[in-house]
Amino acid sequence: MTTYSGRFAGRNAIITGGASGLGLAVAERIVAEGGQVSVWDMNPALEETCERAGLHGVRLDVSDAAAVAAAAEESVGALAKIDILICSAGITGATVPVHEFPIDSWLQVVNVNLNGLFYCNRAVVPHLLANGYGRIVNVASVAGKEGNPNASAYSATKAGVIGFTKSLGKELAGKGVIANALTPATFESPILAQLPRSQVDYMRSKIPMGRLGEVEESAAMVCFMASEECSFTTGSVFDTSGGRTTY
Template structure:
C-alpha cells in the first residue's frame, strides 16, 4: 500500500498511454491512493489493463483531435469531473540519422507526441477551469533537453512538449490549474521495444547513475506533480534523469 494512501481521495484523473508503462504505473498508484481513473490508449491491451486496474478505459488515438474530444466527454461522463490529466502516450519513431529519416515516421511522431498532447490539453483544460482546479503532467524526456542522436523526431517533439507546457502553465497560473512537465531519462518500459539495443545502450551510457530508471521512480514524481501538494510550482520541469540533465 502506498504511504500516501488517501492523497487522491475524491480526485479523478485521465491518463493517456495508461494501458502500459509509465501511464499504467501512475494509474495504479493514483487508484491505490484513493482516486478514480480513466485510462486512454489504443493498444489491444486496454480492456485487460482497465479490468486489472478496476478503472474506466477509452480506446482513443490521441493524434485524432475529434477522437480526443469524444474521449474527454466519455471520461467526464464516467468520472463526473476531471481533476488530473497525465499525458504519457508517446512513440519513438525511426532510429536513423536525420538525412535518412522517413517523412512518414517524422509526421507520425509529431502527430502523437506533440499534436496529440496539445489535443488532450485543449480538450480537458476547459473542464478544469470551470471547476477552478486542475493538475496537468505532460511527459517529455531528457531527449527534449539534450537531444539524442538518431532520434531527431522524438527529441524535437519532447522539446516541444517543454515549450508548450511552459506556455500553458503561465496561461493557467492563478486559476487553480497547475501544469508541469516531466523529463525522465530512459527507464524500463515497453517503449524500449521500439528501439534497437544499440540506442538503449547509448542512452544508458549517458546516465551518471549507471543504470536505466525504474518506472515506479518516475510514477512517484508524476503523482506528486498531479497532487494537491504541488501547489506553487507551475510552467516548470521535473527531472528523473539519474543525473543526466545539466539544466
C-alpha cells in the same frame, strides 16, 4: 511501492498511454490512493488491463483531434468530473540520421507526441477551469533537453512538449490549474521495444548513475506533480534523469 493513503480521494484523472508502462504505474497508484482514473490508449490489452486494475478505459488514437474531444466528454460522463490530466502516450519513431529519416515516421511522431498532447490538453483544460482546480503533467524526455542522435523526431517533439507546457503553465497560473512537464531519462518500459539495443545502450551510457531508471521512480514524481502537494510550481520541468540533465 510506497503509497499515500487518501492523497487522491475525490480526485479523478485522465491518463493517456495508461494501459502500460509509466501511465499504468501512475494509474495504479492513483487508484490505490483513493482516486479514479480514465485511461486513454490504443493498447490491445486495454479492456483487460482496465478490468484488472479497476480503471475506466477509452480506446483512442490521441492524434485524432475529434476523437480526443469525444473521449473527454465520455470520461467526464463516466467519472462526473476531471481533476487531473497526465499525458504519457508517445512513440519513438525511426532510429536513423536526419538525412535518412522517413517522412511518414517523422509526421507520425509529431502527430502523436506533440499534436496529440496538444489535443488532449485543449480538450481537458476547460473542464479543469470549470472546477477551479486541476493538475496537468505532460511527459516529455531528457531527449527534449539534450537531444539524442538518430532520434531527431522524438527529441524535437519532446522539446516541443517542454515549451508547450511552460506556455500553458503561465496561461493557467492563478486559475487553480497547475501544469508541469516531466523529463525522465530512459527507464525500463515497453517503449524500449521500439528501439535497437545500441540506442538503449547509448542512452544508458549518458546517465551518471550508470543504470536505467525504474518506472516506479518516475511514477512517484508524477503522482507528486499530480497532487495537491504540488501547489507553487507551474510551467516548470521535473527531472528523473539519474544525474544526466544539467539544467
